[in-house]
Amino acid sequence: xxxxxxxxxxxxxxxxxxxxxxxxxxxxxxxxxxxxxxxxxxxxxxxxxxxxxxxxxxxxxxxxxxxxxxxxxxxxxxxxxxxxxxxxxxxxxxxxxxxxxxxxxxxxxxxxxxxxxxxxxxxxxxxxxxxxxxxxxxxxxxxxxxxxxxxxxxxxxxxxxxxxxxxxxxxxxxxxxxxxxxxxxxxxxxxxxxxxxxxxxxxxxxxxxxxxxxxxxxxxxxxxxxxxxxxxxxxxxxxxxxxxxxxxxxxxxxxxxxxxxxxxxxxxxxxxxxxxxxxxxxxxxxxxxxxxxxxxxxxxxxxxxxxxxxxxxxxxxxxxxxxxxxxxxxxxxxxxxxxxxxxxxxxxxxxxxxxxxxxxxxxxxxxxxxxxxxxxxxxxxxxxxxxxxxxxxxxxxxxxxxxxxxxxxxxxxxxxxxxxxxxxxxxxxxxxxxxxxxxxxxxxxxxxxxxxxxxxxxxxxxxxxx
Amino acid sequence: xxxxxxxxxxxxxxxxxxxxxxxxxxxxxxxxxxxxxxxxxxxxxxxxxxxxxx
Numbered sequence: 001x002x003x004x005x006x007x008x009x010x011x012x013x014x015x016x017x018x019x020x021x022x023x024x025x026x027x028x029x030x031x032x033x034x035x036x037x038x039x040x041x042x043x044x045x046x047x048x049x050x051x052x053x054x055x056x057x058x059x060x061x062x063x064x065x066x067x068x069x070x071x072x073x074x075x076x077x078x079x080x081x082x083x084x085x086x087x088x089x090x091x092x093x094x095x096x097x098x099x100x101x102x103x104x105x106x107x108x109x110x111x112x113x114x115x116x117x118x119x120x121x122x123x124x125x126x127x128x129x130x131x132x133x134x135x136x137x138x139x140x141x142x143x144x145x146x147x148x149x150x151x152x153x154x155x156x157x158x159x160x161x162x163x164x165x166x167x168x169x170x171x172x173x174x175x176x177x178x179x180x181x182x183x184x185x186x187x188x189x190x191x192x193x194x195x196x197x198x199x200x201x202x203x204x205x206x207x208x209x210x211x212x213x214x215x216x217x218x219x220x221x222x223x224x225x226x227x228x229x230x231x232x233x234x235x236x237x238x239x240x241x242x243x244x245x246x247x248x249x250x251x252x253x254x255x256x257x258x259x260x261x262x263x264x265x266x267x268x269x270x271x272x273x274x275x276x277x278x279x280x281x282x283x284x285x286x287x288x289x290x291x292x293x294x295x296x297x298x299x300x301x302x303x304x305x306x307x308x309x310x311x312x313x314x315x316x317x318x319x320x321x322x323x324x325x326x327x328x329x330x331x332x333x334x335x336x337x338x339x340x341x342x343x344x345x346x347x348x349x350x351x352x353x354x355x356x357x358x359x360x361x362x363x364x365x366x367x368x369x370x371x372x373x374x375x376x377x378x379x380x381x382x383x384x385x386x387x388x389x390x391x392x393x394x395x396x397x398x399x400x401x402x403x404x405x406x407x408x409x410x411x412x413x414x415x416x417x418x419x420x421x422x423x424x425x426x427x428x429x430x431x432x433x434x435x436x437x438x439x440x441x442x443x444x445x446x447x448x449x450x451x452x453x454x455x456x457x458x459x460x461x462x463x464x465x466x
Numbered sequence: 467x468x469x470x471x472x473x474x475x476x477x478x479x480x481x482x483x484x485x486x487x488x489x490x491x492x493x494x495x496x497x498x499x500x501x502x503x504x505x506x507x508x509x510x511x512x513x514x515x516x517x518x519x520x
Contacts, residue, residue, distance in 0.1 A: 180515055184478075184482055184507065194486040195486050195496070199496075310499075310501070310504060
């Protein structure tokens with residue numbers, strides 16, 4: 001009995017996982033605005049902004065690219081994800097199970113869980129940079145791949161263990177702190193930009209744009225080891241950094257609670273506060289660092305925040321990292337637990353957190369966050385194309401939707417091959433230097449959709465199809 | 467009690483963003499900006515849990 005009570009206290013509410021969400025459980029528009037504004041103002045935003053500068057982007061490239069890319073992301077949620085979510089009202093995993101079969105969903109969960117672990121690892125890294133300021137720890141540089149000091153290892157381990165234990169035992173407490181912190185956090189991110197701009201010598205709003213071109217996003221050569229970024233890189237990055245969520249359909253699980261599909265316009269709060277203002281503000285801090293200490297190319301959110309806004313800024317880094325690492329570790333745990341349903345959820349979360357902490361030791365993931373985030377979306381994107389085609393086009397194109405459920409099979413090879421072949425093809429194009437990873441997502445989506453249609457027509461048994 | 471807490475939260479939000487604006491316009495130095503932001507942060511986390519999400 002005591003154990004049962006404890007389990008109920010530590011687990012967030014997971015409802016309607018294997019049934020459509022009923023009308024009485026639907027949520028209003030403001031729920032989605034708040035959720036997206038909070039989730040997308042994360043500690044990792046402080047890594048991404050500086051990495052744009054390291055890639056030598058121009059002011060027009062970054063501001064224009066972020067504006068258009070974020071708009072495309074919002075439209076993707078509105079016109080791809082939400083319309084399916086409010087019609088089916090099921091989680092992505094349950095829909096995939098009906099389309100792909102149990103075993104294929106297990107493989108998808110494994111891929112999803114591993115990617116979530118690495119993402120949470122980057123968040124642990126960000127938090128460790130805040131601890132590093134307090135304890136004067138030698139921290140990794142922009143091009144470091146491995147941990148570079150004992151102090152760094154200890155900082156990551158302590159942060160990782162704390163975050164993991166809280167994710168396993170106190171999820172609800174951190175979820176509440178996330179809600180409470182969100183409005184304050186947004187203002188601190190804006191404060192980073194304002195203080196950084198003044199430190200750069202900008203003294204009025206009118207001076208901002210000319211000085212931004214001259215001092216911040218100069219459009220010069222990228223730093224050593226970085227690819228040169230243009231408007232198109234920034235636009236596709238901003239559009240696809242959450243590709244797993246919109247085009248990849250992971251947020252079917254979120255918008256199944258929306259009364260109307262247009263509520264997805266609420267994602268704009270996250271995109272334009274987190275992926276526009278916060279990224280630009282973090283960029284400004286990094287430009288100030290490069291100006292104040294030429295040659296110091298380290299991208300370390302802790303010191304960047306501390307130099308601008310002191311202890312309040314450091315607290316913001318820790319809270320932003322913690323409150324987003326927590327659900328990320330939890331989601332990774334859920335994905336792994338789906339593979340072994342009999343295992344205890346909190347034990348799985350502890351193991352997942354240990355894996356994320358191990359990943360966080362290696363600064364390579366955080367320092368190559370732009371590439372990693374693009375890869376993360378790419379891995380999960382083909383299944384989004386499969387869901388889209390299966391939901392809207394299957395019957396019209398002469399094949400059976402939710403084929404695995406109809407045929408009683410555990411692997412729908414049409415979906416499996418569409419996933420694997422698309423991913424392998426995209427990665428081959430990237431590795432052969434044909435296209436950078438930021439650009440393969442769009443053609444990849446069409447490739448996955450086409451493959452799923454053709455393979456379904458070829459592989460579906462006629463008696464099931466009819 | 468909740469009304470008072472709401473008021474403190476509102477003031478602390480203003481206290482979070484106003485010092486950076488004053489620093490930008492040259493009316494406050496950086497040390498004072500950092501100090502006021504910390505005070506506003508403490509006030510926010512002390513007052514907001516009293517009324518939010520309860």
